[in-house]
Amino acid sequence: MAAAATSxxxxxxxxxxxxGDAFVRLRRNKLAVAGGIFIILLTLAAIFAPLITPYxxxxxxxxxxxxxPSAKHWLGTDQLGRDAFxxxxxxxxxxxxxxxxxxxxxxxxxxxxxxxxxxAGGRIDNYLMRFVDVMYAFPxxxxxxxxxxxxxxxxxMIFLAIGLVSWVGISRLVRGQILSLKERDYVNAARxxxxxxxxxxxxxxxxxxxxxxxxxxxxxIPRAIFAEAALSYxxxxxxxxxxxxxxxxxxxxxxxxxxxxxxxxxxxxxALLMLAFTFLGDGLRDALDPRSRR
Amino acid sequence: xxxxxxHYLLDVRNLSTEFHTQDGTVKAVExxxxxxxxxxxxxxxxxxxxxxxxxxxxxxxxxxxPPGKIVSGEVLFDGTDLLKLNRDRMRQVRGAKIAMIxxxxxxxxxxxxxxxRQITEALEYHMGMQANEAVEEAIHLLKMVxxxxxxxxxxxxxxxxxGGMRQRxxxxxxxxxxxxxxxxxxPTTVVDxxxxxxxxxxxxxxxxxxxTSLILITHNLGIVARxxxxxxxxxxxxxxxYGPAHEVYHHPSHPYTIGLLSSVPRLDEPRKTRLAxxxxxxxxxxxxxxxxxxxxxxxxxxxxxxxxxxxxxxxGPDHYAACLKVQEGYTR
Numbered sequence: 001m002a003a004a005a006t007s008x009x010x011x012x013x014x015x016x017x018x019x020g021d022a023f024v025r026l027r028r029n030k031l032a033v034a035g036g037i038f039i040i041l042l043t044l045a046a047i048f049a050p051l052i053t054p055y056x057x058x059x060x061x062x063x064x065x066x067x068x069p070s071a072k073h074w075l076g077t078d079q080l081g082r083d084a085f086x087x088x089x090x091x092x093x094x095x096x097x098x099x100x101x102x103x104x105x106x107x108x109x110x111x112x113x114x115x116x117x118x119x120a121g122g123r124i125d126n127y128l129m130r131f132v133d134v135m136y137a138f139p140x141x142x143x144x145x146x147x148x149x150x151x152x153x154x155x156x157m158i159f160l161a162i163g164l165v166s167w168v169g170i171s172r173l174v175r176g177q178i179l180s181l182k183e184r185d186y187v188n189a190a191r192x193x194x195x196x197x198x199x200x201x202x203x204x205x206x207x208x209x210x211x212x213x214x215x216x217x218x219x220x221i222p223r224a225i226f227a228e229a230a231l232s233y234x235x236x237x238x239x240x241x242x243x244x245x246x247x248x249x250x251x252x253x254x255x256x257x258x259x260x261x262x263x264x265x266x267x268x269x270x271a272l273l274m275l276a277f278t279f280l281g282d283g284l285r286d287a288l289d290p291r292s293r294r
Numbered sequence: 295x296x297x298x299x300x301h302y303l304l305d306v307r308n309l310s311t312e313f314h315t316q317d318g319t320v321k322a323v324e325x326x327x328x329x330x331x332x333x334x335x336x337x338x339x340x341x342x343x344x345x346x347x348x349x350x351x352x353x354x355x356x357x358x359x360p361p362g363k364i365v366s367g368e369v370l371f372d373g374t375d376l377l378k379l380n381r382d383r384m385r386q387v388r389g390a391k392i393a394m395i396x397x398x399x400x401x402x403x404x405x406x407x408x409x410x411r412q413i414t415e416a417l418e419y420h421m422g423m424q425a426n427e428a429v430e431e432a433i434h435l436l437k438m439v440x441x442x443x444x445x446x447x448x449x450x451x452x453x454x455x456x457g458g459m460r461q462r463x464x465x466x467x468x469x470x471x472x473x474x475x476x477x478x479x480x481p482t483t484v485v486d487x488x489x490x491x492x493x494x495x496x497x498x499x500x501x502x503x504x505x506t507s508l509i510l511i512t513h514n515l516g517i518v519a520r521x522x523x524x525x526x527x528x529x530x531x532x533x534x535x536y537g538p539a540h541e542v543y544h545h546p547s548h549p550y551t552i553g554l555l556s557s558v559p560r561l562d563e564p565r566k567t568r569l570a571x572x573x574x575x576x577x578x579x580x581x582x583x584x585x586x587x588x589x590x591x592x593x594x595x596x597x598x599x600x601x602x603x604x605x606x607x608x609x610g611p612d613h614y615a616a617c618l619k620v621q622e623g624y625t626r
Contacts, residue, residue, distance in 0.1 A: 194389035
């Protein structure tokens with residue numbers, strides 16, 4: 001009794017910030033934690049790839065062509081005698097970079113467009129959202145192929161192409177969030193204290209719509225990774241010899257009956273990474289939902 | 295600059311605000327005039343939907359346009375017509391010269407910003423304070439409104455504050471830039487009775503200390519009698535009676551005011567007495583009645599009430615009512 005009284009009086013309870021609370025809830029979700037750990041480990045492996053891999057990604061050992069897994073080549077070699085394990089780890093670089101950089105582009109376009117449309121409302125909102133609808137209706141893969149043919153083949157252009165077709169979802173999400181948030185009392189209160197539209201959007205509306213945006217981004221990353229893999233598979237992705245999980249599957253396809261592991265391993269890697277992001281996204285969605293607070 | 299032709303701090307003249315809806319135009323506030331002297335507390339009274347809040351929000355132009363629109367009138371504040379200011383000038387008035395306290399303390403604070411941050415932003419914007427100065431001032435303000443451990447509380451998020459505490463924080467925010475006028479829109483409706491009294495005493499004390507004028511929007515006549523020097527009774531978008539609070543309280547002239555007063559439970563009456571509610575509903579403001587807005591519910595209605603609009607007529611010292619029965623020639 002006395003102890004409880006002192007604790008409230010002196011306020012010794014730790015601060016619970018919005019994000020702190022969410023993190024506590026996220027940690028309770030085992031799948032999300034597993035997904036997060038997998039992503040972190042893969043990221044570390046991708047960053048420190050030269051230290052981990054026994055060979056470089058383009059080192060051809062022509063005496064060891066199409067080998068099965070062994071102590072020398074953990075995951076075997078491909079038809080050019082390149083170490084599959086080394087290429088897998090370097091390929092993670094491509095995949096994660098695609099995932100992260102496309103989302104930076106998506107946020108850089110989608111957030112301001114959605115926020116502006118949502119706050120301005122009226123005709124501006126209408127025009128922006130009809131443009132978004134057109135972008136949405138256009139087949140993604142066609143647009144990417146078009147952009148690739150315009151911008152050329154560097155890996156940055158893959159980021160740009162995938163980013164330019166995926167920002168519409170985020171902009172719609174942000175607009176919807178802002179439309180509902182701008183009716184809140186605290187927005188009115190901020191206006192009554194002299195806040196400008198730009199200030200209210202930046203300070204009150206965007207931070208409050210961040211939860212769903214983070215979740216959407218987490219789900220978007222595997223989609224971008226998958227898009228890159230698909231592009232590489234059909235030969236308009238990263239240029240050889242830069243490894244990507246998509247190109248590895250594509251290359252392995254030719255020898256799928258002789259060396260099925262060349263297809264299976266990168267395919268499993270893509271599947272695992274996508275699952276990891278999906279689990280993390282699910283966990284984040286639950287954690288950032290204030291109603292799930294227990 | 296406009297010539298200061300009014301000795302009132304705020305002089306609202308013939309204000310009309312409409313809302314355009316798909317069913318037609320709602321005349322939420324029609325030809326309303328009221329004024330507030332420096333340091334004075336004025337009450338706007340009336341039932342839900344009578345236009346109290348809209349008339350107050352019109353002053354600071356926080357009516358959403360569309361669907362709302364201030365169609366006519368003047369809002370003279372310190373001699374300047376607020377309705378003629380551009381948006382940037384208006385923003386400098388809001389918060390710095392006229393501040394508001396809202397009805398819903400639970401939702402009027404942004405959940406992702408600390409209480410302190412929400413107060414310091416206005417201080418930095420309007421008063422040009424540096425960050426550390428503003429934090430000091432925020433702590434000082436929180437202490438002023440009676441929040442214990444203000445030094446720690448300033449860094450906490452709204453969800454750790456109770457309803458009453460949040461309303462105190464809102465009051466702190468409202469007074470932060472030393473405004474000349476505070477508009478309190480039913481500031482105590484959502485907190486319980488004991489807190490209500492505390493909060494009102496707090497608002498009253500602070501406005502007296504700072505010499506701030508106060509518009510108290512309420513439907514609680516008990517509050518009016520205690521805190522306001524003058525009262526404006528609104529019904530169906532119009533002012534039906536106004537005057538010094540004790541005058542209106544002891545000699546109500548408009549049947550609506552009489553009805554309001556007799557529908558409040560009183561301790562000094564025998565316990566068996568039944569309350570007398572006002573029967574019926576307020577009129578449809580899309581198609582308001584041609585005559586007196588209250589005629590459908592009035593117990594003293596006479597035939598001309600249906601067709602003639604009563605004008606505000608003097609019924610006592612500084613006391614006016616808009617009812618045919620007090621107007622010359624219509625006594626029954």
